[in-house]
Amino acid sequence: MQFSENWLRTFVSPALDSEALGHLLTMAGLEVEEADPLAPPFSSVVVARIVETDKHPNADKLKVCKVDAGQGEPLQIVCGAPNAAAGMLVPCALVGAVLPGGFAIKAAKLRGVESFGMLCSARELGLSEDHGGLLALPEGLEVGQDVRAALGLDDIRFTIKLTPNRADCLSLAGVAREVAALTDAPLALPAIEAVAPAIDARRAIVLDAPEACPRYCGRVLRGVDARAATPEWMKQRLQASGVRAISALVDVTNYVMMELGQPLHAFDNTKLQGAIHVRHPRAGETVRLLNEQTVTPAADTLLIADEACALALAGVMGGEESGITLDTTEVFLESAFFAPAAIAGRARAFGFSSDASHRFERGVDFELARTAIERATRLILDLCGGEAGPVEDAVSPQHLPARPGVRLRPARARRVLGVDLDDDTIAALLARVHLPVRRVDGDFLVTPPSFRFDIEIEEDLIEEVARLYGYDNIPAVPPRGDLCMLERSESSRNAWDVRHLLAGRDYQEVVNFSFVDAAWERDFCANPDPIRLANPIASQMNVMRSSLIPGLAANVLVNRNRQQDRVRVFEIGRCFERKADGEPVAGFHQPLRVAALATGSAVREQWGTPARQVDFYDVKGDLEALFAPGELSFESLSHPALHPGRAATVLFQGRRVGILGELHPVWVQRYDLGSAPVAFEVDLDAVLHAALPAYREISRQPAVIRDLALVVAQEVSAARVVEVLRTAAPAIVREIGLFDVYQGKGIEPEKKSLAFRVLMQDTQRTLEDAEVEQAVEALVRQAETTLGARLRG
Template identity: 85%
Template sequence: MQFSENWLRSLVNPPIDSEALGHLLTMAGLEVEEADAVAPPFTAVVVARIVDTEKHPNADKLKVCKVDAGQGELLQIVCGAPNAAAGMLVPCAVVGAVLPGEFTIKAAKLRGVESFGMLCSARELGLSEDHGGLLELPADFVVGQDIRSALALDDIRYTIKLTPNRADCLSLAGIAREVAALTGEALALPAIEPVAATIPARRAIVLDAPQACPRYCGRVISGVDARAPTPEWMKQRLQHSGVRAISALVDITNYVMLELGQPLHAFDNARLSGAIHVRYPRAGETVLLLNEQTVTPAADTLLIADESRALALAGIMGGEDSGITLDTAEVFLESAFFAPAAIAGRARSYGFSSDASHRFERGVDFALARLAIERATALILQVCGGQAGAVEEAVSPQHLPVRAEVRLRPARVRRLLGIDIDDEAIAALLSRIHLVVRREGDELRVTPPSARFDIEIEEDLVEEIARLYGYDNIPAVPPQGALQMLDASESGRSAWDVRHLVAARDYQEVVNYAFVDEAWERDFCANPDAIRLANPIASQMSVMRSSLIPGLAANVVTNRNRQQERVRVFEIGRCFERKADGEPVTGFHQPLRLAALAAGPVHGEQWGVPARNVDFYDVKGDLEALFAPAQLSFETLSHPALHPGRAATVLFQGRRIGILGELHPVWVQRYDLGPAPVVFEVDLEAALSSTLPVYREISRLPAVVRDLALVVGQEVSAARVSEVLQAAAPAIVRSIALFDVYHGKGIEAEKKSLAFRVLMQDTQRTLEDAEVDRAVDALVRNAETTLGARLRG
């Protein structure tokens, strides 16, 4: 929302400067994003009349002009503008003037002819990019008047960022009411009197969808002059509020919309047929809009139509076939209330937006329609002439919004805001923003005005009191409360503990968007039924992620594009999957996961260790360290994101908790990931559980070590062999560790040799050879029986 400060001060004029006014609005919840001068600084530019022009004797494209600048004598000025003509009023920079860009005007000779000033275009004054000719001024301007005063250029254009609940401030009247309430200054809104009907012309109105449009006002105005010029004061206010002046009829509807907040639309009455219907579209119906876009309205898009065809998208944009032109002599003026739910999102679904839809989808005052049509009618008659018919109003009272009373407990206000404010002061503050307040016992009953869609519960009123009282006036008191010390189990850890553990392994945390490119989701997750966003913020962020891996791979791409080859990143975040019994949203499962990725060299460049790229076992070690002292197990895995043969399922306490592996070569090449990154992704819940170390007495007696080389099939994993040996180990066996894998001479092609070091020890006595031999035999027998292993000779 943009508006002119001068326009606002014509409605309410507090004794504060522009900067303080902007701060006041921001602290009241109407955030001022920008406050820019409508024109750059320049001096000594006045209104001047060209009295006479002659062709320059030495240049074909120059003219020698005699100019009256109000200085008592005519000035001779050489000008190259093609539209320079006798009788025009134009801006004239006299000698000594300083134009934008610190350009000083001096007396000079141009092609041998003296020139004492400069006639200016709009671009030379910094008012627009138009430099096709001199800026032509209205004929009623006073010669010699400073141009900044004549065009009201000493003005500020405010841009405010309104939250969706404050649709009542999408107008100068709404903002003025706020300023008056905040400062206590008098409010001077324009007086609006009903325009008496002087012609019998009328057009019937039929509400075929009263739930979407419960109020529609229309009026015929005949004999208008559509070519009449827009008054300069209106044009200035529009332009200073960021709205381009077009023609008188269009400018008036835009002016009333900015002034009161009620969008209006003017139809060419001669192009209408029969009654006006507010209805939903028929099958195959199309509308050619004013932006030259032809749309086929969806079934839930409300239309304005006559007896023969659709005329406009209701509350969004008018149609080209029924729009006014410079030849329009009879206007049908529309002013309506459309339910926000009937307009919200419809314009965006057709790929555009409009000032009207922006207001209606947030909520326009449902009592404003008739007032706005009277205001617009008076301005049309004043500017374009003509005669007005009676206002036709169709209304469905049962479908109009209801402003219910809201209960307010002053004691709760004091407790929530932490301020000592009495009941009368609370009522006075609410009354300043036109809320009706009545007392009922110890409580107040507050009825919001029709413009305030956002006041429905007690907390809404507390917020209003806070901002009217002044956030700066509310003391900042540190919160106090009694806290109970809760038990913290040593077998569990927080997400922050996990973050610290992963960071200690030389990974850096990242926070990626939860929505990703559909191609990445398809490639890395093989997910053909991704959860699609209805309104993505960008085309490359169109679906919800079902894995954290695509986001981490994208981090690698970003780093490689900036010549960073070594990447070690991790993320904790939610993923999104379809699941019938999902919670908290039915149909969707939202698990929290931990994922990490390592790419490039294991260490930064140095002389101490040989350079090599990170591999599967480096990341496997990081993952095992995260769960230590608990033991993880791994099984081979086929996964669309991972390299076949270099991928594993991660098992914790016999339960599948995630995946580990090197990214698939196809994706490494397609997305230019460099040396193949290695990733793991596990359920966060599993990572939060922790196994405590168990104390065992340290033996002072010597240990016995035996090496077992077992020959097993190639398909048998070392982890499986270790598991079988551990299952048969007696109490004296302290550890069993793999230390060698052998293929080659003496071993069948389909076999391999796995060598394990078995350490045996007792804390109370020295082990005997026979006891050690029995333990080794038990290990070998279990491996032979369970896995078909044999002891290598």
């Protein structure tokens, strides 16, 4: 919404400068986006009349003009404008004038002829980009008068950004009401009197869709002169409001819309046939609009039509065939109220917008239609002449908007605002914005006026009190609360500890969407019935994830598309699973998990380490570091996302907590993931409850190391052997670790040799050979008894 400050001050003129006025509007919720002068600064430019012009003796394209600039004697000025002619009123920059950009005017000689000033185009004054000739000023201006004063250029154009609920401020009258309420300055809206009909010219109006258009006013005017000139004051106000002047009849409808907020439309009455109908379209009906666009309106679009055809899109744009021209002598003037729901979105559906639709879809005062048509009638008769018929006012009262009273509890207003306003002050503030207050059982009952569509609930009234009291006057009291800082136990971890640990092992954290493509969920999770989103933000993000691994795989794809083959990423986030049918409460599980994925080279490229691809055991080591000093165990696993034979279930303290493995070759190839990524995913809760490292006394006694090579069946895992050995290990055994696996000569095909290093030590004494041998024998015996192992010779 744009408007001229000078125009606004004809309605209300508080004792505020332009900057203070803009701040006042912004703090009242009418945000001022821009406040620009209508014209850039320039000085000593006056209204002048060209008395005569002669051809320049030494230049074909120059003229020597005698100019009356109100200085007594005519000035001689050399001018090159093609439209310079005797009798024109034009801007004249006198010697000493400074034009926009700091251009100073001096007396000069042009091709041997003296020139004492400069005749200006609109571009040279910074008023527009038009530089095709001199700016022709309207007749009636006083010669010698300062151009800035003559054209009203010492003005500010305000551009305010309105929220959709404040349609009442899409007019000068609406903004003026606000300023008057905020400053207590007197409000002087234009006095509008009914125009007595001089002729009995009528056109019937039929409301075929009263729920969409409960009020429609129309009036016939005859004998108008459409070629009459629009007065300069009206042009200036329209242009300052961002509206282009077209013709007197069109300019009047735009002027009333900007002044009062009521869109109007003028039809050529001689092109209409029979009654005016406000209806929905018939099947296949089209309308050719004023913008030369032919549209086929949808069934719920409202039309203005006569007995023969559709004339206009109601509340949006008029039709070309019934539009007024410079030859129009009879006008049918329309002023109506359309329900916002009937207009909202209709213009955008056809790919354009209009000032009328912008207002109607937000809500126009349903009591304003008749007042606006009277105002427009008076202006048309004054400017274009003619005679007016009576106003036809078709109304469906039961379909007009209801204005029920809204209850306001003063005590609640005080509590919400944090300001101790007494009841009389609250009532006085509301009365300033034309909200009548009635006392009911200690509360206020406020009936909103017809132009305030935004007053519906108690909070709306509290907001009004806050605006009028002044947001700047409401103290900014910080919230207070007594909080007890809980001690963080040193015996537990949190998610940030996990993040730091993984970052320390060269992983980068990612945060992926919780919703994924259904195809990825099906492939990586074998989930045929995922939790679907009712309103996905994109077609490829239509289901909730049940695993973090697909998102990490997608990160690999994004990096590979940017020539980044080494990827190490992790994520901590929720997954979403349906609860089983037998569970007591229906709904969804939302477990928190941590997952990591690595692909590409095991280490960054360097000269000191041979290049190799990351493998299962690299990632397994990273996973075990998460639970250290706790120990994990692993069992073979068949999983849709993982490679058969290179996947394992992760067990912690005998409980399944996650999975580990290389991604399945099918998905690696299908999604172009390069070298097979290795990933793990475990419950975050299990990681957080894993024991933290604890201090253990460092022995000063020498350690004894023995190597045991045990031959076991192929299906026996090294982890299982370690588990069995630890059950028989005496207290002096500190560590048992696998260091070699052998298959080949000397070992049966169905067997394998696993070599373990056993470290034994006591903190108080040196171990004797006998007890070391006894411990080794106990370990071997346990392996033979439990696993059928034998000591390799």
